[in-house]
Amino acid sequence: xxxxxxxxxxxxxxxxxxxxxxxxxxxxxxxxxxxxxxxxxxxxxxxxxxxxxxxxxxxxxxxxxxxxxxxxxxxxxxxxxxxxxxxxxxxxxxxxxxxxxxxxxxxxxxxxxxxxxxxxxxxxxxxxxxxxxxxxxxxxxxxxxxxxxxxxxxxxxxxxxxxxxxxxxxxxxxxxxxxxxxxxxxxxxxxxxxxxxxxxxxxxxxxxxxxxxxxxxxxxxxxxxxxxxxxxxxxxxxxxxxxxxxxxxxxxxxxxxxxxxxxxxxxxxxxxxxxxxxxx
Numbered sequence: 001x002x003x004x005x006x007x008x009x010x011x012x013x014x015x016x017x018x019x020x021x022x023x024x025x026x027x028x029x030x031x032x033x034x035x036x037x038x039x040x041x042x043x044x045x046x047x048x049x050x051x052x053x054x055x056x057x058x059x060x061x062x063x064x065x066x067x068x069x070x071x072x073x074x075x076x077x078x079x080x081x082x083x084x085x086x087x088x089x090x091x092x093x094x095x096x097x098x099x100x101x102x103x104x105x106x107x108x109x110x111x112x113x114x115x116x117x118x119x120x121x122x123x124x125x126x127x128x129x130x131x132x133x134x135x136x137x138x139x140x141x142x143x144x145x146x147x148x149x150x151x152x153x154x155x156x157x158x159x160x161x162x163x164x165x166x167x168x169x170x171x172x173x174x175x176x177x178x179x180x181x182x183x184x185x186x187x188x189x190x191x192x193x194x195x196x197x198x199x200x201x202x203x204x205x206x207x208x209x210x211x212x213x214x215x216x217x218x219x220x221x222x223x224x225x226x227x228x229x230x231x232x233x234x235x236x237x238x239x240x241x242x243x244x245x246x247x248x249x250x251x252x253x254x255x256x257x258x259x260x261x262x263x264x265x266x267x268x269x270x271x272x273x274x275x276x277x278x279x280x
Contacts, residue, residue: 001177002046002075006030006057009068010039017065019244019270024060026217028053031175033127039067045177046073091126093134097160102188112138112163115188116154117181129241132266132273133157133215136239142166145210150228151220151242155182155196157213162191166211169194172203201227211237218243222254229258232278237263241273248272 006025010017018040022033025042032043049071058069090100090107097112107113130153137157143165149158152171161169171186171194173179179198186194197203201224212228214221221240228238238260243251245267251274252262259280266273 002073003043004046004049005072005074006042006044007070007072008039008042009070011066011068013038013065015269017063020062021060021067023217023244024062025057027219028057043074089126091131093131094138096138097134099134099156112160114156114159114163116156116185117188128268128271129215129273130156132268132271133213133239133241134160135266136264136273136275137161137164137213140164140211140237142211146208148172148204148207148209148212148231150201150204150212150214150224151216152182152196153178153215155185155194157215158182158194158196159186159189159191161211162193163189167193170204170207170209171196172199174198174200204228204231207231208233209236211239213239215239215241218247218251222250225251225254225260226258229255229260229278234278236278238276238278239273240276241271243272245270245272248274 008021018035021040029048030042030044034041054071060067090098090104092098096110098107098110099114099116100107101116137160142161144167147161147166147169149171152158152173155171158169158171171182176198179196182196208231210233212232214228232238240251255276259278260276261279262274263277264275
């Protein structure tokens, strides 16, 4: 699959302005982001990008910053080499879980190790939301549990769940690229108990799980939380991320109305992870 690479130089650059821009571009279909010293680089499937969309993007303005947008076409076969050389560094979570790729050498030995070939899929542990979800999963007792990973990206959360003893795991993503990448990463880690499906929340109708993860974005979460809650066993858990601290009220209001009780939350660079228990 071919991609458009959008370079966004923000002046003056602050991390908060980069986070706002990522949120705005996510709403326009961009799915992968890399932060750098001057701004961010964003990626969108080439068939979703056109002149009209670029004109809309160039109109994005907020706070007291200026943004310079440039874009270029990226062939599918060029992405892995670019990622390996420049972006994907090993990630260590809580001294317990290491995320690396096959080209990384001399990495520390820890309890859990996950191999990821990310291609263009979201979820290597570098982004705050994935990091927060991994941190929380490391604290869960997953032995014998059934798990659903909605918006699975690279499959990283499903892989860690299997390594932590989950019984059956379903990983779902609406993006075909992420679907195929998850399958490859699951095989790369020799995981046998994860089923990957291409689609959305319709795939979980009349299916129930002990634990559901949803690291997506605010718009999808606010629409889908009631569905997730309805498909969790009593006493089960729902882990949510993919949104900012200021989105807490909107997310929590819907979760509470859906019979969920907040039991824990984590924060990293203004991104939030919320852990709910199904009580009703």
